[in-house]
Amino acid sequence: MSDVWLVTEREMKTQARSRAFQIGTGLMVLIAFLAAALPGLLGGDSDSAEDHGTIGWVGPPGALAAALTGFEIVQLSDAAAARQAVIEGSVDAALVPDAEASGLGLTILAKEEAPDELLGALTLTPAVELLEPPRVSGIFRYMAGTVFAVVFFMIVMMFGQTAASNTVVEKQTRVIEILLAAVPARVLLAGKILGNAVLALGTVVALVLGLVAGLWVGGGASDLGRYGAQVGQALGAEGGLVGLLAEPLIWFAIFFVVAFVMFSALMAGSAATVSRLEDVGSVLMPTMMLAMIPYFLVIFFQDNATVMRWLSYVPFSAPIAMPLRIFVEGVPWWEPVVALAILIATTWLAIWVGGRLYSNSILRTGARTKFKDAFRSAA
Amino acid sequence: MLELEAVSRAFGSLQALDKVSFKVQPGRLTGFVGANGAGKTTAMRIAMGVLSLDSGQVLFDGQPTTPQIAARFGYMPEERGLYPKMGVREQLVFFARLHGLDLGRAQRNADDLLERLGLTARAADKVEKLSLGNQQRAQIAAALVHDPAALILDEPFSGLDPMAVETVMGVLRDFAGRGAPILFSSHQLDVVERITDDLVVIAAGQIKASGATEALRERYAGSRYRLVLPAATASAGEALIAASPGVSAVSVERVGAGGGQTASCLRVNFDATAELAQRLLAESLTLGPVEEFGRVIPPLSEVFKEVIA
Structure with missing residues (x-):
């Protein structure tokens, strides 16, 4: 276990010190902040001013x-x-x-x-009473759906690919032989995935903080801004939106971490079958598809309750669809628990598959190892 | 003691190792030589446990090696590998800890090795910033940093300048002095000749010879002798050799004394039985003083050629 932690620690340290990571993450948080703040700041005084x-x-x-x-x-x-x-x-x-x-x-x-x-x-306007008001109005629903989906997809891709390319770098620079002389392949894989998972979760937290801060600063006129003000107040005070937001966010974090492990195990395993960084892109395609298809399905079908219910149980889309459903309609407690159980089972399978690909092909240099061969034979 | 016992390994239809057996004695530097593709690297990777074997076994101190045991070995792979974007010292400490050393000891070992290999000034630099020779030293440090129970080094001297070769030889000698078995491969036979205690020769996946280096050279020395006579008796000596039955001259040279002098000594290489050679020596002594007489011990490169022929 301490070996896993050593690998994890190295993975995080190297990554956190790389200029590309610092600038990339900084930019993402800044963009999240601006995206949330600007509509409020620029949205103008059209309906904010008392002076008409x-x-x-x-x-x-x-x-x-x-x-x-x-x-x-x-x-x-x-x-x-x-x-x-x-x-x-x-x-x-x-x-x-x-x-x-x-x-x-x-x-x-x-x-x-x-x-x-x-x-x-x-104009005289009669009062309107909604008999079944939605928990969340349209624009927020759309926004939440997009934010969950974009954040999930972007972060999984970014850090999954980091885990994959670090795998190939270790193979390409042959440092892998020294590592394997010290620790077993699965320890290396576990440390690599864990390190990137921690970084990925940290980035998500930073992004969410950026968004909330942006909403707060931009709080004021526009719909988004008003929402921001509410969130700001709610975070400052008690109850209200905190309750509404906290539950889906916590579920999102849990689903995110598990799903990240699932995807990055597959990505690192696939990456181990090639020996050159140039070849990583093509071997990652199958896993990318697994992440991308649910992503688009959620984006397109977020208004369709039936499709969303199904998507919230499919392990590849559950991390986006389930928190979104919790936010939009509220679901009984057992629904996310069942979806999480399905996700964990799938993740276990992904670790098994990824670990097998990894262990069996990590020392095979030269031509790309076919998935079939890597899966079957021992090195 | 590290021991390979009837180890075989095939890659597809290629039999890379065929019942390979040899021993690496504790405290001794064992050179592993063979042509390209003879199976050196495969054997070393199997000994390290990074490659599986088809049959046979690897023993350490009489026990079959497990991943836990192999994790105590130090290894320098054929293809050099360090993290290019990681500092030299940081990397050594990481490897030492990965092998189970605590932080303090890992740092002490890293500093100690950097000092001995002359890398202290570059300790904080990223590996990719180092010259190839220095990267090579760092690689050797990485193999030694966790106080390994045995060392397996694939071509540790390639790419080093003569000074660095001396440094590394010194480090390996010291390490052998602590009683660990060391196996290293090399194509630089002059280096192997100077440093090894034992030698293992492999060709086409089979062990052709193994044992103490001196004994091997002795065995392959054959029956060649060398006789040098001064100018005064040179002509008489030449006649003597031509007249001796059972003595076949391989080369007869007149070597000038230099400075335009006509007088020159006689240098003869000949094959003969020990008895006939001694008789020839005695007869030569009747002519006058003999400047040089002895068996010709061939350099390792010739032994090597003969062994794998």
Whole structure:
């Protein structure tokens, strides 16, 4: 076990010290932060400001004018003056009495487009009561789905490939013979996977923190921003969104780590069959497909409850689909537990397959070892 | 003692090793020589346990080796391998700990070896920044850093300059002095000749000769003798040899004394039985003083050629 930890430690240290890793991770966290913060910061003052604009008013201001809160009312002498003021731009819109108009007996003058805010202020809207409100509204659902899927896919690919390419580097530089003279192949594989899993989880945590910080900073106007403000508050206070977010996030972390081990065991095992870094890409294709197909299925079918239910049990898509379902609809406690059990069983199988590929081909240099041969024969 | 017992291994239709048996005695440097593709590397990898064998066994101190036992060996593979982007010292400490040493001892051993191999100044450098010769020294350090119970080195001297060869020889000698068996392969027979106590010769997967180096050379020395007579008796000596039955001259040379002098000594290499050679020596002495007489012990390169022929 201490040997595994030594390998893990080396794997993490080398990786964390590489410039590419530092810059790559830094950039990802920065992008996550900006993606969350910018819509809020740039989303503008369209519906945030109390000041909705300047309205020209012809005639004595009555109760109606007083009801237009948030608008600045400017007295104008007659319809012609109002027309002039709107064209000049000294007012955003003007209300002129119009005997022929139905309803309020007013016509709104505006320059290029109908003033939505003024219209809204003048419209009577009945209250709406939703009898079965969704836990999470559409945009957040979509956002959460995309974030889970993108983060999962990106991080698994990134660190899985690191585990794979480090395997080939050890083979290519022949350091593998010295390593194998000291410890068995499965210890090396375990240490390598564990080291990258820790780094991957750390990166996910950094990304989530970046997102939350971005939402907080951008908190304000836009939908995203308001959501951010809520999250911010919720994280500061108690209950509310914390409850809503914490459960799927914790499940995501658990599923993520197990699924990462599954994918990287397969990737490192596949990578051991080649001897040159240039060949890694092609041997990783089958595993990539296993990760990519569920990823797109979740992205495309996140509104389809039936498909999502199935996807949340398929081990390759469960890490994305199950936390998403927990977030969006809430599921009974046993559902993620069963999905996790399926995932763990599949992971065990993947470790067995990956370990076999790895042990049987890690010392075979030269031409690529066929998966079939690597799987069957002992080195 | 490290021992290979009737070890065979085939790669497809190629019989790389055919019932290979030899011993590496504790405290002795055993040279392993053979042509390219003779099976040296295969045998060493099997001894290390990084390659499986088809039949036979590897014994260490009389016990069949297990991965736990082989993990105590030090190994320098044919194809050099260190992490290129890792510091030299850090890497040595890592390997030592991987072999089960605690951190303190790993660091002491690494520092000690770096010092002895003249790498202290480069300790913090990444391996890829080192010259090939220095990488080679680092590789040797990696094989020695965990106080191995036995050493298996595949071509430890290749790529080293003469100074470095001396340094490495010194390190290996010291190590042998601690009582561990050392097996190393080399194509540099002059180096092997100087350093080995024992020799194993392999050709086409079969052991052709093994034993103490001196004894092997002696055995293959055959019946060649060398006689050198001074100028004064050179002509008489020449006549004597021509007239001696059972003595066949291989080469007869007049070697000039230099400086334009016509006088020159006689140098003869001849094959004869020990008895006839002694008689020839006695007869030569009747002519006058003999400058040189003795058996010709061939250099290792000739023994090697003869053994694998």
